Amino acid sequence: MSSTVEPIARIAAQLARLPGIGQKSAQRLAYHIAGMPEQDVHDLAAAIWQGRKAVRFCSICGNYTQNEICSVCADDKRKNGQICVVRDPRDVAAMERMRDYQGRYHVLHGALSPMNGIGPEDIHIRELLARLASEQVNEVILATNPDIEGEATAAYIAKLIKAMGIRVTRIAHGVPVGSDLEYADEITLSKAMEGRREL
């Protein structure tokens, strides 16, 4: 907006590049930041910049860490032999929130997407295969997203790993807990029927 003070417009332009922040909220946030105590703004900017600089990829699984290896890989109490394969570090965080899973992770940093020119060599599949060759792994759990790219990625990896004689599983598709059947889409419902279990 031409009427916006230039430094505020600059803040807004940067914020609007973040996902889920539109022009209007970026503008609103920029005005808020302009009115914040300088110390608070310093803390915000420092957390962003220093936080980003401190983040690295775990050399074993590819998860975010501030050390050489991440807290999961470094944890002696976690079960070896089980690797849960996810697309992003934020999926590790989601899985960890569940508190049920005691195994290890492998982060692919992407999903196969021929449409966008992302092939097997563009995501961390090679690194996964290297781990399977060097670690003693009994099960690979494919927890990529239940969308087209995630399914394609899971199918691709499953084929490679089965050939190595290692057990491969895929997380269940079904109706989310707490949801209403009436609002479930047909594909989810069909997957839920397909995956039904004996009681």
Added chain:
Amino acid sequence: MSSTVEPIARIAAQLARLPGIGQKSAQRLAYHIAGMPEQDVHDLAAAIWQGRKAVRFCSICGNYTQNEICSVCADDKRKNGQICVVRDPRDVAAMERMRDYQGRYHVLHGALSPMNGIGPEDIHIRELLARLASEQVNEVILATNPDIEGEATAAYIAKLIKAMGIRVTRIAHGVPVGSDLEYADEITLSKAMEGRREL
């Protein structure tokens, strides 16, 4: 979340302090920032910090500016004699987006709120009165918010200014353009009726 990498948690904690950003979106944004190219994160943090440092209050009207006086006060083509009184600098931006108003502004930086201990001396009313004493002003337009605090502030200022023999007006209350009468609340509708005009 205990499973979040510490620098990412630090980014999320800072973002969650901003208005309209909850814990979940803060977490999502922090993960996004962790995965952004360093240069982009540097630009974001720099815009925030340097933007905040560059912002000052216009010495005449109290609007945000990066100079001694703001772009509106510095503009020779704006009409003198008319001052639009608003609560926040962002209200100036909103008025300017309209492109209709050609006069000057005065930013109060707050509204009267006895409940929160905010009295006349806590907002820039004294500065407004000083301007009225030194500038040649024909009309003061009170454009504070149409809520309890905004109305109380408008009423308070109106009384002072009328006593100085200067014309005081209040922006119209009514049904928003493009809205549906059916969904207008009773007070707005009653104000719209009260403010009806001859056609």
